[in-house]
Amino acid sequence: MSWPFTWCVGILGLCIAIGVTNAFDEQGSAAANNTCNACCQGTPGMPGIPGTHGIPGHQGQKGDPGMKGKKGDDGPIGLPGKAGPVGPKGDTGLKGDKGDPGVQAQVRKSAFTALRTTHVTPAETFITFTTMELNYGNNFNKNSGMFTCQYPGVYYFMLSFLTFNQNSSEVRADLDMVLNGRTISIVTRSYSKGHAQQTYGTTLQLKTGDQVWLSNRNTNIHGGGGRPITFTGFLIFDV
Template sequence: MKGDVGEKGEKGSDGRDGLPGKIGPIGLPGATGEKGGKGEKGEQATTISQPKSAFSVGYNVDPGRHPVSPMKYPLVITNFGNHYNKETGKFVCQHPGIYVFQFTSGSSSSDNIATSIKKNGQFIVSSLETGSGYNSGSNMVVLDLVANDEVWTEPTSADYNYYFSNVYIYCSFSGFLLYASA
């Protein structure tokens, strides 16, 4: 037979903590707080003036056969800093630094062209195009220049200099200062 219910006993000691539960979902964002106070005044900014030099020139007329000498492009598209001399066909460095130069040369029919970029009279890079039909050649170079260095394009030889251009400017030469030397 079942007996009577006994009196309630004393509370036992707490057991050990269980393992952590699963991470719950992220809650909704809270309300925007109050605007903070004004911060302290910062230091005066220093302005480092980067020298600027850039040019793009071209033939907007047909140059035809060109002598082996600096190419004097008659059309000045851009000459920021006036460092390209239209009379000599040469770029003269005024701000030492790293420069990028690029040229494109065009020819017509079966005429051949070989063009070079020269620095102070030394060949740096060239392009050669031969064959029938209209041709074009181009090249690009990055140069470290010091003040008064000269850079220009010219035909590489007397035999490969039958250039063609017109208002569409198939022959061009460009350069710009990438960054100045410290």
């Protein structure tokens, strides 16, 4: 075997050995890399320092104005505004025509005062009267001694009478005020010898047609020119 041939065979074997070695190294490196990536990866490093801001750019030139747009639709009507200040007083107008006369309100009048200048005997049950001092509305009849209500309302009635006793023993004088047959009050006076004056008043609410009168209880009721028996009544207000 010659030397050149031996040298060529040696070089070829060296090349094959190098190739096998490289192939083994590549497989071993790949396996090692897979193992390190799966189990042996190190701690991440610190973030880098932020970079500096860039230089601001130059402002561009103002563009040309655009075309005017179309007018939009009218919006909804707004709320009323606040009231304005009061204006100055205007000139006085012309005087108007005189109006028609109004209807006069009806005035309801009812009042009376009846007088009796004679004595009342015990036999007289209804006390009648001899004269009328006044009789507005003509609601009192002196011959029957009765007041008849014409206007419903509240009335005031008052009576006054004189008693006289010639004896020394004590006597009584009783007089009733009656409404429609029902005694409203009894005026009583006990007295000895001599004169005694008695006065009484009351307020009643009456309806149309109600009647009020005085009734004697078998006693002597005195009346004279200087001291008459009086019976008075008048409407306070109507209802």
